[in-house]
Amino acid sequence: MRTLSKLLLTSALVFPVSSHAALTVFACEPEWAALAEEIAPGATTYTATTARQDPHHIQARPGLISKMRKADIVVCSGAELETGWLPVLQMKSANPNVQSRNKGLFFAADQVDTIGKLEKVDPTMGDVHPEGNPHLHLDPYRMVEIAQALAERMAKLDPENRDTYLANAKKFSESWETNIKRWEKEAAPLKGKNLVTYHSNFDYLLQWLSVNVVGDLEPKPGLPPSTQHLASLLNLSKKTHIDAIVYASYQDKKGADWLSQKAGVPAIELPMSVGGSAQSNNLISLYNDLIKKLLEVTRRPENS
Amino acid sequence: MPGVYSPVMSTDFQCASFCKNAMAYKKPSLKRWAYSKMVKALILAAVSSTAIAEDFKPNFSLILDGHYKSSNSALSEYEKGFGLGHVELGVSAAIDDLFYGKFTGVVHEHDNKTEFETEEAFIQTLALPGGFSVRAGRFLSDIGYLNGQHTHSDSFVERPAVYRAMLGSHYYDDGVRLNYVMPTDTFWTIGTEAFGGNKMRAQGLNDPKSVGVYTAFTKIGGDFNEENSWQLGLSYLRNENGASMTSGHDEHDHHDEHSHSHDHSHSHSHDHGNAHSHSHDAQFTGKNTYIAEAVWKWAPDGNYKYQNLTLSGEYLQAEDISETIKGNQKNEGFYLSSVFQMTSQWAVGARYGEFKGYEAHGDHFHEQKLKESEFMVSWSHSHFSTVRLQYTRQTGDGFENIKNDIVTLQYVMSLGAHDAHTF
Structure with missing residues (x-):
């Protein structure tokens, strides 16, 4: 017995990592890395993309394969956002832990209902997601649900730290409840404003804040703004009042700038995720910054 | 490579969609969320008693590839005029x-005959312990950089001359692969394969071995920073049937009295015809083949949507090319390729390649050389459609149809599953 306990003691000294830092997280986008860090602060978290990279067009780079090889859980948006590269990483990394959606493959879109689901998808519609809009991290209510689901999944994979994960999810949801109230109050003046957007990136955010999307710089999802399409938006601006043009931190601003100049409507870059602007260092400051920027850009015409 | 998401769904996931449908399109609030958890628990109890049908959704894809070529060219699968390239139908x-x-x-068209070939039919393990995977069946060998990739994702009309000569454009075969990814921060994989090797058989073999090809390869790669990524690789291919056997006297004597005058265009017409009927057989083989590869990719901010640059190059060398002819001649060649995507729809590229090979004729070799410069412009309306204009300039010696100026207009379009590409 004594030898056994000595052995156990030695192994506990040699491998002290088993109790904390138990999970290795591979996050497809920075918002999921930020969420994973809230739920599992002790985990080793790697982010595959930045807020300056379009997650539709990521290269299945060797560097990402080696990171996925070591992951216990892969946290991604899902709804086919990562369909051009994630399957390659899964297969090439040969990591059995992250292959299936009921184990270490966590899709945020599986946990909540998505908007913009399509019954029928036809290739002429452009680059659409039949499973709905995958940019769901910009709806705070959905984020609370996803946080809970992520905590439960992490608890399932790492039962030893179950209590920590669930407690952190509760802490997260409490903090968000307060913040949601504040954001909704702050963003009240945005209600009913008309925006032209680029792709459906901000649909969840704008729907939550009751902001109207009156036009899209893309003629069809995934296609770049064409001259003809921009001209039609210019026409639209003469008939409908447009408060602002918004585009994401990884999108080309040429189309937005052109329309902004011609139509005399302000255009602004919004952070798509954590790290997409100087002010957005975590999920809460990302929301703060998005609302602040939207308020500023839509307020401008009245001041001038 | 399309999705590998497991079709097995958890009751949890099934419920998530059920429950949400019950409260369709209403903005969730925290109270509703609590309520939904209750409904979820109830439904979960109801569903878990019944078996859940697997949500099986295979990926189907069809690649349409066609072209117009201004003239015949050396070592090409495509002839002058209108033609079809790799028309592929995939299910995975x-x-x-x-x-x-x-x-x-794959559907091929040669001399007005339609050939149907199975290019891939394989299974791969998904759940071997950490880092190991096994692939079996017919598949593309993972030697070199380009070989493991599908031709429809290439940036030029055809593979480089050295690939066309030494690997039959792309080497796929019946066999098995064992692969291991190291648990290192820098990507490092090693793999080995065994193949039947029919496509790599040298000429004149009387008793070829049934498992003829063994390969071993290693690749390492990583990111220099957010914007720059790299990969290097070394491969070795052992081909038991790679060295040719020729009889002591020139076998072309019977139909060409002047063969010793090295009238290449004439004496090689036989070989050339052969190459056309078995388009994917390698013409230049050897017992030992070595491949070195290097790739570097760059995109501003690492955002590949609008602009990116890919530089790649490979060197191939085959030794011990004949059992019967003495000499240390080697088949060898390389290519250097650079492709710049200027906007989300337009890309330009330049590629230069050389190949030098030896064909056995009786007791001696005939040297053949090809140099190829290619320039291309491509326009992709969406992910699914690409139109490419390419100019090719060939110079060389010993090959039929070496042509100075070739212009090719090509389309490559895909229907169906969103294709995922490797690095």
């Missing part, structure tokens, strides 16, 4: 939580 899916399967059929 995770079979269960342990296996993934893929089938790719």
